[in-house]
Amino acid sequence: MSVSTLQGKRIALVEGRMSGALSELVRRHGGEPYAVPALREVARSCGEEVASFVDGLSAGRFDVVVCMTGVGVNALCDEAERLQRLPECLEGLQHVILACRGPKPVAALKRRGLSAQVQARTPFTTAELLEAMAVLELAGRGVALMHYGERHEPLAAALRERGAQLDELCLYEWLLPEDLGPLQTLVRDLVAHRVDAIAFTSKSQVRHLFQVATGLDLAEPLRQAMQSGLVVAAVGPTSAAELNAFEVTPHVVPENPKMGPMVMALAAHMTRMTA
Template structure:
């Protein structure tokens, strides 16, 4: 394709789109260091998810807020196994749907639906700004969250607006590989051998720091993050980095996708 990233070693902790992302980088001459951090699995205990779906179908909320496309598709999967997928999608079609970012919009469209309202920015703060002044008093509001969510501000707002919130977290994160692999990545970064690490989710940051803490190599990770350029795919990953005291070197523009991130990486390393 090109050699705009020739000679660059880029760490890729992505999991779901690992091959796609690495192909895009390698097609531009980079060496991709595959180091998937986390995998996504259904919630370990399915009983609360099934109970939530039963409530959703039999006594639907007035509003449904989706944080992630993964969350919506996991709910569709649970509903399918329960034998109520058609009822779930039909019910969803009749209520107001609010989305945080582009991925839940894409997931809705994959089941023949669309969003009714998008957050002004794909963050919790964006949802809060969007919903300020909404008349939700006495309304039932479903909220699909994600593991280790940072949604307190949204939940507080919904409470202040008088909404009755019914939340659900339909999936969890599990390590994608042995901690020794993440430790090896930290070691290479601390050596200054990695040109850039491309962060595509908050969970990747959490896992990297968790491994460093568990193995007592926090100083090596801190050293590595000062020697290695850090690219972020969007606001959520950026906020996760900032919460740890680090500013990304590169942030992808909207629509916060891999293609736009790769273009920014190319521009960063351009002579």
């Protein structure tokens, strides 16, 4: 049986926060990481928003709090601490149903002594979150939705359709890197076929890459490169769906939507290509 390996291939990585860990995974599988973050997480000025949320918790206005990401949970707690209201916030969260989209918000809550009563199953998309929340009666109940780095309108709409009295929190946002030079160089390298594969770990990375390509008048050449020749990997169905929206079908989407399984699946795919 042949061993799956990236065989020294150049693998473009547009992950931001976990860029180092993902690069190391690529190296372990014999690949050459080409890491250029396509986004940065920026905390929003959200003191009034968090103060209002904590007021609502203390007043018993919320029955359910939906946590999309660990970053969001951490941002909430950091801002509540800055406002000197963290104990009040944590106390209030103990008296609501906590629903989490994936393991990262579950872990962030656990570090603060809180447990999620509702957890989405793999692959941790909005569909699985709504499925897990189907057991909850939401009509007429207060629900707080903590978005990720951008507002998730389909989820907000689905909760409202179920009758939830919805409050929304947007505590941080995903922006393009301040210096677009490295990302512009990556686009040119992708179009010129100087890269063997590219891996995406969020839908925002896809959108930002094409946004930069559009600014260079290279969106169509980029799409063509990703349709033929360049191997494209997506960590899960959400990023795969965003690629599909740009008329790109990923070659690799692991069953387990995590970075490790994605790199393993990418190595297996590239090994089969050369067998």
